[in-house]
Amino acid sequence: MNITAIRVPEAVVESSLIAAENLTAGYQEKIVWRDANFAIGRGELVAVIGPNGAGKTTLFRLLLGLQRPITGTIRVFGEQPKRGNPRIGYVPQRHAIDSETNIEAQELVRLGLSGKRWGFNPFSHEDHDAAHAALGAVDGSELAHRPLGVLSGGELQRIFLAEALVSNPDLLLLDEPLSNLDMKRESDLLHLVNGVVHARGVTALLIAHNINPLLPHLDKVIYIANGKVATGKPEQVLTSDSLTALYGVQVEVMRDSKGNVAIIGVEEHLRR
Amino acid sequence: MTFSINLLSDLQEMLSYAFMQHAFEAGTIVAIIAGITGYFVVLRRSAFTAHAFSEIGFAGAAGAVLLGIPPIAGLLLGSSIGGFAIAALGRRAANRDTQIGIVLAFALGLGLLFISLYSGYATQAYSILFGQILGISNDQVLLTLAAGVAILASVGVIYRPLLFASLDEDVAEAKGLPMLFLGTVFMLLVAVAVSFSIQVTGVLLIFSLIVTPAATAQYLARRPQRAMIVSVAIALGATWSGLFVAYYTPFPVSFFITAFVFGLYLLVRLARLGIKPAKAPIANL
Numbered sequence: 434m435n436i437t438a439i440r441v442p443e444a445v446v447e448s449s450l451i452a453a454e455n456l457t458a459g460y461q462e463k464i465v466w467r468d469a470n471f472a473i474g475r476g477e478l479v480a481v482i483g484p485n486g487a488g489k490t491t492l493f494r495l496l497l498g499l500q501r502p503i504t505g506t507i508r509v510f511g512e513q514p515k516r517g518n519p520r521i522g523y524v525p526q527r528h529a530i531d532s533e534t535n536i537e538a539q540e541l542v543r544l545g546l547s548g549k550r551w552g553f554n555p556f557s558h559e560d561h562d563a564a565h566a567a568l569g570a571v572d573g574s575e576l577a578h579r580p581l582g583v584l585s586g587g588e589l590q591r592i593f594l595a596e597a598l599v600s601n602p603d604l605l606l607l608d609e610p611l612s613n614l615d616m617k618r619e620s621d622l623l624h625l626v627n628g629v630v631h632a633r634g635v636t637a638l639l640i641a642h643n644i645n646p647l648l649p650h651l652d653k654v655i656y657i658a659n660g661k662v663a664t665g666k667p668e669q670v671l672t673s674d675s676l677t678a679l680y681g682v683q684v685e686v687m688r689d690s691k692g693n694v695a696i697i698g699v700e701e702h703l704r705r
Numbered sequence: 706m707t708f709s710i711n712l713l714s715d716l717q718e719m720l721s722y723a724f725m726q727h728a729f730e731a732g733t734i735v736a737i738i739a740g741i742t743g744y745f746v747v748l749r750r751s752a753f754t755a756h757a758f759s760e761i762g763f764a765g766a767a768g769a770v771l772l773g774i775p776p777i778a779g780l781l782l783g784s785s786i787g788g789f790a791i792a793a794l795g796r797r798a799a800n801r802d803t804q805i806g807i808v809l810a811f812a813l814g815l816g817l818l819f820i821s822l823y824s825g826y827a828t829q830a831y832s833i834l835f836g837q838i839l840g841i842s843n844d845q846v847l848l849t850l851a852a853g854v855a856i857l858a859s860v861g862v863i864y865r866p867l868l869f870a871s872l873d874e875d876v877a878e879a880k881g882l883p884m885l886f887l888g889t890v891f892m893l894l895v896a897v898a899v900s901f902s903i904q905v906t907g908v909l910l911i912f913s914l915i916v917t918p919a920a921t922a923q924y925l926a927r928r929p930q931r932a933m934i935v936s937v938a939i940a941l942g943a944t945w946s947g948l949f950v951a952y953y954t955p956f957p958v959s960f961f962i963t964a965f966v967f968g969l970y971l972l973v974r975l976a977r978l979g980i981k982p983a984k985a986p987i988a989n990l
Contacts, residue, residue, distance in 0.1 A: 497879045517881015525875035534872075537927040541872060548869030549880055553861040580927055596876065 449474050450604060450636050451496065455505035456662075458491050464503060465491050466657055471664035473638070473653065475603075478630045480647045480667075481640045483657035484699075489640045490526070492657065493606050496638075497523060509604065517549075522597030526608040526640075530589065532582045538592045539564050539577040545596035567599040568592075570632075571625055587618035591625070598629065605629075605637040612642065619646050626650075644671070645693045658699070671696075708953045719952055727841045728958070732944040734846075734853040735905045736914065740937030741860055742898040743919035744929070745891060749871045752916045753802055754791055754892075757809040758784040758899045759911040764812040766833045766903075767819035776833060777848065780900040783812070788892035792885070836907035836959035838948070849901050856894055863890055868929055905944065906959045913959070914940050917966040924973050939969060 449472035457467040465488035473479055481489045494500040495507050498514035507513070510520060522545075542564040547557065568574050571591040576584065584592065590610050597605060607626070611619045627650040630637050641647055644654070644667075654670045656663045656679060663670050663679045670676075671694050676684040685697040709715055719725045746755050765783020766776040791805075820830040832840065841849075860867075870877040870887050878884050895915075902914045922936035947961035 499879065516879065519880075521879070523876055523879045525879075527875055529872060529874055533923075535923050535927055536872070536929060536932075540928060544865070544869045544872065545876070547865055548873075548877060549882060550865050551862055553864050578927070596873070 450477075450510060451638075452508045453505065454507075456495075456502050456507050457504045458488060458495055458500070459503050464660065466660045466662050468505070469662035469664070471655060471662070473636060475636055476630060476634045477636050477652040478627060478650050479636070479638045479653040479655060480644060480651050481638055481655045481657065482642070482644050487657040487659075489657055490608055492655070493523070493608055493638070493640070496604075496606060497521060519600055520603045522600065522602035522605045522635075524590075524593045524597050524605075524607045524610055526612070528589075528593070530581045534582040535580045536582075537578050538573070538581055538584065539568065541581060541592060542567055542577075542595045542599055545599040563599050564595070567595040570598055570629060571595045585618075586613040587622060590614070590622055594622075594625070594629075598633075601633075603635055605635055607637065607639045609640050609642070611639075611646070616646070623647060623650060648692060648694070716949075719949070723843075724839055724841070725948070725952065727843060727846050728838045728948055729945070730846045731841045731849045731901075732838060732905055732948055733941065734849045735902050736918075736940035736944045737937050738853050738856045738898045739902045739914035740918050740922075740940040741933050742856065742894050743915045743940070744922065744933045744936050745867060745871060746895060746915055747919040747923060748868075748929075749891075751895070752912065753805055755895055755899055755915050756911060757791075757805045757812075758787045758896050759903060759908045760809040760816070761787040761812040762896075762900055762903060763833055763908040764816040764819065766908075767816040767823070767830065770829045770833075771819045771823045776829070777845070777900065777904070780833075780903060781897065784896035784900050785893060788896035789889065792889035792892040832907070833903065834907050834909050835957060836903070836905055836910065838905045838958050841904060845904065849904070852897055852901050856898055859890065859894055863887060867891055906962060910959045910963050913943070913963040913966050917963075917970050918943070921966070921970045921973050924977055939966060943969075 451471075451473040453469050453471050456469040457464060458469075459465040481492060483489055491500065495502060496509055496514055498516040498518065509518070543560045545567070546563050547554075547560045565574070565577070568577050571594045573588070573591045573595055576588055576592060579588075581589070581592070594607070594610070597607075605626075610622060610626070614622060623646055626637055626639065629635065638655070639647070648667060651667050653664065654667050656670050656676070658676075659680050661679050663675055665675075671686055673684060673686045676686060676696060676699070680699055682698060684699055687695045687697060689695070720729065746752055762780040762784040765779035765781070765786075767779070768783075769776050769779025787808075794801075816830075823829070866877070866882050867887055867890075869880075870882055870884060874884070899911055899915060902911055906913050918939035919932075919936040921939055922932045926932040926935045943962045943965040946965055947958045950961050951958040
């Protein structure tokens, strides 16, 4: 079964938050992946997985309007993506924060709301209250006054999540929020994201390397590999047939007694 | 020129000289703009770029001396060209130490050539390299004031977007902030701040006002606005005390400014080392 070939019905495209039709992405000279068709609905938690360099972040750049499709269309909230959409909260993989950054965490969270404002307006109670609420939503109230430079990887991810949530977005794009986290923190953060998705009804796309910790929470998977994109429910996409079609080589999907997935035959694609 | 215990009368005597008055006026304005722009220089890890502006400015100033026009015109022109070039190459270009180093070495060499062409007269070069705050004229003070007002007004307008772009570049870009515009305005602000700070500290000691006060302030205050205020306070304190002490000694003002900011930086770092296990801030500013 080749999932990439399934056409998304018109009615689904109309009502969905994100809809891609025959979408081909890449840069001037190089196509990263082609002919993607998928629709993501409101309140869905979606994993974007695939090998390094497959074009997962490229998908985010298209959704953020930082990059245009080569062919095909992509719609977010029924419109062509435009840079600066206030309804999208974004947590990139790369941050300029290091151990020398001695700025309070809540300042960064506040910038998620006020960072676009021109002019010098030092004190705003609304910003303060919104930052406080966002920090509360990520269990980060006690981190508010800690310097960013001393926070652990998991604590920083919570702050970035609060920074994204502070403007009350309808769509969250999280680029590798689980990298550099141990299993305990990974699971804590996932529960947090899952809680936010359900409590606020937001849609979240999450780029990850390992699908297994995500499986219990997922509504959909966008699997990008070998220049192609497969989308569907986890049990549809993560099958030997569908991944064999995607990779173009024989792939075996094994499941253990707990439902964990191991993909055999593409180890060299997945290795970091 | 004798020092007495009564500091007020000392100050009164000192300020009865026009050159000391001008030095205090220009020094105050420069300390304010250097303390504020320096905060962003340190936050964006652009210290080396700021130094490059200073040395490209030196070539400009030396060229201006050769042509018989005011050095500040050459300084502004040189450092602004550097600012535009680095901004046009993008934020990541500001971290290209090797290329910037290559350009600044050439700029210093060019400055040296201009100075030697200027009938081998070294006093001008010396004052551009190490500061000439005691030789500032009334017109220069007014020009410095105009630059100071322009810098403060610009920082006031772009403050939050610039802070956002400096702290979380990718999110700021996704949120629709004009990154190239912000980068260019920031580089030009630094170029102008550096050009005027050179009057006080000289090309070679520019870090003592642009980098050290802000770097120290970062450890003392965790909120950007407060850190900027602390940074300005340190730059002001060092400039004023530098002028005061230098008045009673035969040694140059810029040495004392450098020594004061360095001493304070050292003190703050040592104090932080001492309290590190508790992970507490020095002052909860």
